[in-house]
Amino acid sequence: MKQTPEYDKIQQQMKKGVITLDGFLGDDTRNLVDIIASDSMTVSRLKTTCKAIAERMEYFRELGLGGLGEFISVDNAFDVKVDSVRGLLPSPFGGKGMYGKINTTVVNKKTGRSIVYTDLHIHFIADHCFFEGKGSPFRLEPEDLVEILEVPETTE
Secondary structure, three states: OOHHHHHHHHHHHHHOOOOOOOOOOOOOOOOHHHHHHHHHHHHHOOOOOHHHHHHHHHHHHHHHHHOOOOOOOEEOOEEEEEEEEEEEOOOOOOOOOEEEEEEEEEEEEEOOEEEEEEEEHHHHHHHHHHOOOOOOOOOOHHHHHHHHHHHOOOOO
């Protein structure tokens, strides 16, 4: 896929200090479409889809809301906590509007590994297959999400 002028504008919005202090690209110098293509290939290699990963993230977020900021057990295999920080962030991709600064922490009790993600991450992955650029402090690695959240294989 070729980087379009629209993606150039989106990539400019993702730079440090535009929407967030750290931005969304880290030290990744690739074009946005190349970052997305690379992660999409990784997701395919993992035999799942960005949609399936985002659905699993949303599943834990929704169940975790019941814990009111405290860890709760989910499916006897995970501990989940959802907490919120004041404020809203827009997506550099545009879209439905603002995303709350809501953090979901999922601990896989079998592996002892955990991951933290935001509502904006869910949007990035569900709608754009974007996990943030390499070197970004909030980048989510597709392999980590699939393993920790136990995302099922899918043929979609």
